[in-house]
Structures are given as C-alpha cells and as structure tokens.
Amino acid sequence: xxxxxxxxxxxxxxxxxxxxxxxxxxxxxxxxxxxxxxxxxxxxxxxxxxxxxxxxxxxxxxxxxxxxxxxxxxxxxxxxxxxxxxxxxxxxxxxxxxxxxxxxxxxxxxxxxxxx
Amino acid sequence: xxxxxxxxxxxxxxxxxxxxxxxxxxxxxxxxxxxxxxxxxxxxxxxxxxxxxxxxxxxxxxxxxxxxxxxxxxxxxxxxxxxxxxxxxxxxxxxxxxxxxxxxxxxxxx
Numbered sequence: 001x002x003x004x005x006x007x008x009x010x011x012x013x014x015x016x017x018x019x020x021x022x023x024x025x026x027x028x029x030x031x032x033x034x035x036x037x038x039x040x041x042x043x044x045x046x047x048x049x050x051x052x053x054x055x056x057x058x059x060x061x062x063x064x065x066x067x068x069x070x071x072x073x074x075x076x077x078x079x080x081x082x083x084x085x086x087x088x089x090x091x092x093x094x095x096x097x098x099x100x101x102x103x104x105x106x107x108x109x110x111x112x113x114x115x116x
Numbered sequence: 117x118x119x120x121x122x123x124x125x126x127x128x129x130x131x132x133x134x135x136x137x138x139x140x141x142x143x144x145x146x147x148x149x150x151x152x153x154x155x156x157x158x159x160x161x162x163x164x165x166x167x168x169x170x171x172x173x174x175x176x177x178x179x180x181x182x183x184x185x186x187x188x189x190x191x192x193x194x195x196x197x198x199x200x201x202x203x204x205x206x207x208x209x210x211x212x213x214x215x216x217x218x219x220x221x222x223x224x225x226x
Contacts, residue, residue, distance in 0.1 A: 042204065110158045
C-alpha cells in the first residue's frame with residue numbers, strides 16, 4: 001500500500017478566507033483524487049488531480065472554488081476558496097495506481113475543516 | 117456521480133456474533149473494494165476483489181465478488197469491539213473511476 005500524509009490534519013478558519021491542503025505520497029502514483037466527507041456520510045468525489053494538466057471536476061464542483069494542483073506524481077494540493085460554514089467537512093486525499101496495486105485506492109488520514 | 121446501494125445502513129450486534137453486509141449496483145464493476153473507517157481517520161482498505169465469483173479472506177473478514185459483477189458482500193466472523201466503525205464498499209469501472217457505497221455503521225456491544 002501507499003503511505004499518504006495530509007497537512008494540516010485539522011483547521012478552524014474564518015468565513016471568506018482560503019485554505020490549502022497538501023497531500024504527499026511516499027511513492028509515485030498514477031492517480032490522485034480529492035474527496036469530501038460530511039459527518040456520518042459517504043465520500044463525495046470532488047475531482048481527479050491530473051499531473052501536468054487541469055484537474056477533472058465532478059458535477060457540482062468548480063475550479064474557482066476548489067483549485068487543485070499536481071506538480072508531480074507524489075504531491076497534490078486542494079484549496080478551498082472563499083470559505084463558508086457549508087464548507088465545513090473532512091477533506092480526503094486518495095491515490096491509486098501504485099507500482100504494486102494498480103486497481104486499489106488508498107486514503108490519507110483526512111483534513112478536518114471547520115469554518116466559522 | 118453514481119453511488120452504490122449498501123445495506124444495512126447500521127447494525128448493532130453482540131460481541132462474538134457474525135456480521136454480513138452487502139453492496140449492489142446497476143452497473144457492472146471490474147473491481148470491488150471494502151474499506152473500514154474509524155472516527156477521525158481516513159478509510160483503510162480491507163479487501164480487494166478482481167474477478168466475478170472471487171472469494172477472498174483477510175483474517176476474520178471474507179468478501180465475495182458477485183457473479184453478475186453488480187454486487188459484493190462482506191462477512192465478519194466472531195465480531196470483537198475493535199470491529200466498530202463504518203464500512204464502505206467501492207466499485208471501479210473501466211477508466212479508473214471509483215464509486216462508493218453509502219456505508220454501514222457497525223456497533224459491537226461487549
């Protein structure tokens with residue numbers, strides 16, 4: 001499996017500000033994803049982070065609100081822009097396409113965001 | 117996006133009992149995955165299934181890839197308190213897109 005770290009692990013932010021979440025993997029991976037999870041809910045895919053090109057966003061998510069970068073095969077960032085209390089959630093980075101497990105998806109520990 | 121139907125939504129069982137949960141979809145999947153998520157943590161992969169009919173075990177956990185490729189189930193035998201958590205299924209279509217189930221919350225009563 002891949003070892004994935006996320007920073008920060010949690011944060012409390014003011015309305016109208018932006019937060020950038022970092023995701024680092026210990027090995028090169030083909031795919032990186034960003035999910036949002038409301039308490040007690042399932043995972044909602046925000047976007048697929050593409051290395052060297054613009055991210056692919058799911059319906060309901062736009063680049064202006066959730067800009068994503070993926071400069072290389074081991075790192076990605078998700079920014080939550082112009083935050084409102086409705087953005088309070090857990091944000092999870094995940095990866096797939098490791099050298100040993102192409103069809104398996106692994107998750108980071110998550111970033112718990114609270115917007116006041 | 118597409119979501120998988122997972123049942124039951126929640127379970128309350130006595131320690132030592134066996135648990136069974138399943139996941140169904142209207143789509144055919146190439147891979148089925150089962151995860152467990154503890155509070156405040158990211159989901160952890162328990163079992164991966166790659167072929168229709170495949171039955172795979174991981175300790176007290178057993179999962180099967182349905183023959184129709186539209187469903188999968190997870191069994192936990194002789195449950196223990198640390199089995200508490202939320203279990204998610206996930207299916208992968210061609211093109212690498214993963215879809216997640218709605219989750220099963222498991223409570224084990226000592």
